[in-house]
Amino acid sequence: MTTATIQPQEVQAKQAAVPPLVSKVALIGNPNSGKSSLFNQLTGLNQKVGNFPGVTVDKKTGYCQLSPTHKVQIIDLPGTYSLYPKSLDERVIIDLLYDPASRHFPDLVIVTADASNLKRNLLLYTQLADLKIPVVLALNMVDVAESEGVKIDVPALHRELGVPIIPMNARKGIGIAALKIIMSQQLEASRVSFYEIPDELIPVVQSIRQRFQLRNDYQALHYAHQYKSLKFLSEEDVAWIAGVLEAVDFHSHAQQANETIARYTRINELLLDVVRVEKVDKDEKFSNRLDQVLTHKVFGYLIFFAILFLIFQAIFAWASYPMDLIDRGITSLNGLIQDNFDGPLINLLTEGVIAGLGGVLVFVPQIAILFAFISILEETGYMARVTFMMDKIMRKFGLNGKSVVPLISGVACAVPAIMSARTIENWKDRMITIFVTPLMSCSARIPVYTVLIALVVPDKYYFGFMNLQGLVLMGLYLIGFLAAIFSALLLKTILKARERSYFIMEFPVYKMPRWKNVGITIIEKSKAFVFEAGKVIVAISVILWVLASYGPGNNFEQARVQAIAEAKANNLTPLQTENKIASYQLESSYAGIIGRTIEPAIRPLGYDWKIGIALLTSFAAREVFVGTISTIYSIGEEENVSTIKEKLMSEKDANGDPFFTPARSFSLMIFYLFAMQCVSTLAIVRRETKSWTWPAAQLLYMSGLAYVMAFITYHIFS
Amino acid sequence: MRKRAEEQKEQKSVRDLKIGERGVICCLSDPEMGLKLLEMGCIPGTEVKLNSRAPFGDPITIIVNDYTLSLRLDEAETILLKK
Numbered sequence: 001m002t003t004a005t006i007q008p009q010e011v012q013a014k015q016a017a018v019p020p021l022v023s024k025v026a027l028i029g030n031p032n033s034g035k036s037s038l039f040n041q042l043t044g045l046n047q048k049v050g051n052f053p054g055v056t057v058d059k060k061t062g063y064c065q066l067s068p069t070h071k072v073q074i075i076d077l078p079g080t081y082s083l084y085p086k087s088l089d090e091r092v093i094i095d096l097l098y099d100p101a102s103r104h105f106p107d108l109v110i111v112t113a114d115a116s117n118l119k120r121n122l123l124l125y126t127q128l129a130d131l132k133i134p135v136v137l138a139l140n141m142v143d144v145a146e147s148e149g150v151k152i153d154v155p156a157l158h159r160e161l162g163v164p165i166i167p168m169n170a171r172k173g174i175g176i177a178a179l180k181i182i183m184s185q186q187l188e189a190s191r192v193s194f195y196e197i198p199d200e201l202i203p204v205v206q207s208i209r210q211r212f213q214l215r216n217d218y219q220a221l222h223y224a225h226q227y228k229s230l231k232f233l234s235e236e237d238v239a240w241i242a243g244v245l246e247a248v249d250f251h252s253h254a255q256q257a258n259e260t261i262a263r264y265t266r267i268n269e270l271l272l273d274v275v276r277v278e279k280v281d282k283d284e285k286f287s288n289r290l291d292q293v294l295t296h297k298v299f300g301y302l303i304f305f306a307i308l309f310l311i312f313q314a315i316f317a318w319a320s321y322p323m324d325l326i327d328r329g330i331t332s333l334n335g336l337i338q339d340n341f342d343g344p345l346i347n348l349l350t351e352g353v354i355a356g357l358g359g360v361l362v363f364v365p366q367i368a369i370l371f372a373f374i375s376i377l378e379e380t381g382y383m384a385r386v387t388f389m390m391d392k393i394m395r396k397f398g399l400n401g402k403s404v405v406p407l408i409s410g411v412a413c414a415v416p417a418i419m420s421a422r423t424i425e426n427w428k429d430r431m432i433t434i435f436v437t438p439l440m441s442c443s444a445r446i447p448v449y450t451v452l453i454a455l456v457v458p459d460k461y462y463f464g465f466m467n468l469q470g471l472v473l474m475g476l477y478l479i480g481f482l483a484a485i486f487s488a489l490l491l492k493t494i495l496k497a498r499e500r501s502y503f504i505m506e507f508p509v510y511k512m513p514r515w516k517n518v519g520i521t522i523i524e525k526s527k528a529f530v531f532e533a534g535k536v537i538v539a540i541s542v543i544l545w546v547l548a549s550y551g552p553g554n555n556f557e558q559a560r561v562q563a564i565a566e567a568k569a570n571n572l573t574p575l576q577t578e579n580k581i582a583s584y585q586l587e588s589s590y591a592g593i594i595g596r597t598i599e600p601a602i603r604p605l606g607y608d609w610k611i612g613i614a615l616l617t618s619f620a621a622r623e624v625f626v627g628t629i630s631t632i633y634s635i636g637e638e639e640n641v642s643t644i645k646e647k648l649m650s651e652k653d654a655n656g657d658p659f660f661t662p663a664r665s666f667s668l669m670i671f672y673l674f675a676m677q678c679v680s681t682l683a684i685v686r687r688e689t690k691s692w693t694w695p696a697a698q699l700l701y702m703s704g705l706a707y708v709m710a711f712i713t714y715h716i717f718s
Numbered sequence: 719m720r721k722r723a724e725e726q727k728e729q730k731s732v733r734d735l736k737i738g739e740r741g742v743i744c745c746l747s748d749p750e751m752g753l754k755l756l757e758m759g760c761i762p763g764t765e766v767k768l769n770s771r772a773p774f775g776d777p778i779t780i781i782v783n784d785y786t787l788s789l790r791l792d793e794a795e796t797i798l799l800k801k
Contacts, residue, residue: 081757117785120759253749260756277784288769288786297773388788392774401777502793503777504754507786 024073024104025064025183026096028128029112030121031079032381032508034140037170038112039076040517042180045524047076059092066184075106081120083127084225084256088430089422091229097131098222099232108187110179112138112170115145115152116509118275122267123260125161126194130218134187135163138179142167148285149278156274162190171514194266195259197221204248208241225252287381287509295385304386311373312474315366315446317467322365330358344549352545353538356627360447360534363623367443367529368522370412375521379513383408384505391503397485398492400424401503403433407484410440411477412525414681418688426501432491434688435698436484438681441477441673443529447626448672449476452665454645480673483705540617540624544631547591559584586632605671605707606664606714615671620679622672663717670713674706730801732780732794735768741799742766748796759783760797 027042029035039047043062060076077096078089085091096104109128113121118139128135142152158165164182168175197205197217201224209220227233227241293299334350377383383405391401399407402424409417417437424430441449453469460468550556563584567577586592587609594616595609602612610632618625626644633647651659676682682695689695735741743764746752759782760766769779769786777790 084753084757086754117783119783120785123757253753256753257746257749257756260753261761264756264759264761291770291779291786295770295772300773384788388772388777388779391790392772392776500751502751502754502790504751504758504787504789504793506758507779507788509785 024075024106025108025110026075026077026106027110028077029079030081030114030124032506033112033114033121034170035079035112037514037517038138039074040520041170041173041176042074045520066180070184072183075104080124082124087423087425094226094229095231098230108134108136108183110136110138112140115139115142116148116150118152119267119271123263126263126267129190129192130194132189132216134189136182137161137163137165139165139167140170143169151276151278153274160270160274162192195262204244207244224250225256290510295389300389309474313467313470314369319365319369323362326362330354348545352541352631355630356541357534357538360530360623360627363447364526364530366446368526370443371525372518372522374409374412375518376513379517381508381510384508397488398432399488400429400501403429406433406437407440410437410442413442414438414678415684418684426499428495428497429501431495432488434685435491435694436487438676438698438702439480439484439487441480444621444623445672447623449473449669451626451644452669455648455660456662456665476669476673483674536621536624541627541631544591544617544628548586548589548632551589555588556585559588605710606667619677622677663714666717667710667714671706671710674702674709676702730799732766732797732799733791737768737770740765740767744798744800746796747798751793751796755797758787
């Protein structure tokens, strides 16, 4: 028995010791060619977004288990039409493929191609093949293309290209197994070349190839075109290439145009015998008919606003059930701990950590719903239509249609939204988009909005489906959007354009969302929200609890004595006395002192020192506000098991009236709407703009705006 | 810029098409933008059809190589058509 169980392990250990044939696989393809579906099929939840050292660009990587002993790293590259990058996003590709010393250099490249548009998809393939990297062609959606009358002779295509071709449907998972088998083999680069470098360039190309010890002439040609973007070249190298090119009067644009035309000519010849199109009239394509409604000048906008309305209603109406469940779970967990244990550490755990974390966990359903909708809009191809409908309007504000994607993604989280601005080719449009995106109300503001709306806006329904609280929430998002576009307008007059803006974009065919992709997005984003926010919240909760539970010198003892004396004078019950002691002690604690110090600055907005503490702690991340509030109001309360809403409702001002009046609550909502309270966003802006000026300007502008707007709001409502 | 305006006078561009109307690409008048258009399949000799216009008339979509491409009017203007 024992030998039998040990043996397989020994065999496995031996196999693992042999280095695998293929360890890094890059995934590349046109946008909308099904690349992300394939990536999700291969890696499942085994993926992460990493920052490649020295490249300052994020890309997705994941692992794929080919056999029990063979695991490969899959690198997902941004969608592109050619190896000549047009946007910052696409530049990742040259960083990966042209540096011979890169440790991320792939052993194999999988090119995804949409079978219904093989001609355009093959352009990228032929460029990769000419680089002489081992390539597999994943011919995606063959069945869909066939139903549209496009028939591809796969064996003939294989003969022409000389590389493995896997017909597949990545959405349905067809062909994945075959692809995995191919991936586990040692593949050679195709010998077929698709482009002859013009004679007059050959001497230049060869001297570049010699100097940099490159594998082939085509790679050297790419050095000639892109030497300015190749970060691994030294200044000396760049100057050398510039000198060589000047000598032969090299026109990069003209050469690239010639190359593209030559490649298309070759692809056309090649496809003549390979692809047969049977259907004559393609004009009645379903997508085109749908577009006539969805981008209609009246219905188009109506449908768009209806979708937005549905999202905000859903965030409030559907999320309330799981939210109540989570809320009750946390409350009873806290109750359970308090009933069975005692001591300062238990107080720290219940009043600090669990109260803080509970404040965040409760919002996971709302955030999941928001990300579900956004990923469905992307998945179905609808987002591209929104971009199209909004381009002309956005241009008036110094943005462009493509800014809509960062702006809409900004309602989920500004960090990925700002990164998605990389698809905007024009510098000025991109900078303006990055600057204004944080004004869109992100999901971290949801906790703040939800808590405050629930306090002052009645839970009323109009016409049976319009929830008043949902409407107010939508109004807050609208204010954020208006603030974003008018700030863009302001910036448009300040910034000088460096290059022309353009808007050339493929319209993806409408598709059913791939639910697996939607699911992965929801899980990944919710996880990121909980863990990222959770880390900060636990840390801040602990610090805050200490600051609120201790005071300098014997202040704490004095507060206690004074409270007891006052309680006796007023004949308070023992419970009321306890509360009085606790609230006096909080006031004289370190946290109380800090809050009091900043109180004069925030008094004009209607805030007191308790809110002041929350403003300070939530400076790094807004969602900390709710955690802080629930920590602060937990301390000195007879029962720790009430919800945040109940805690806030029972808070009284000096006259014994409810403290959270509409004026105070709306003022706070407006403050959180405008203020730049997110260190992650500032960090990402710094990285994306490569300067401190932008994040600094954003911080000053948004905080100033927040103060002024909150001030106005407070005075309108009071 | 002046050169483009002159060319436009004598030659029809994608901008001048009506919805549903077709034309064959003759050349691209803007070298920088042309590169992007070429990669997207707007190769001289290819047939294009004006498919739709955005609500405010700009941008537009064209059908080229059996797929839908959206672009602005001033970009469409650089795709010149054969007579």
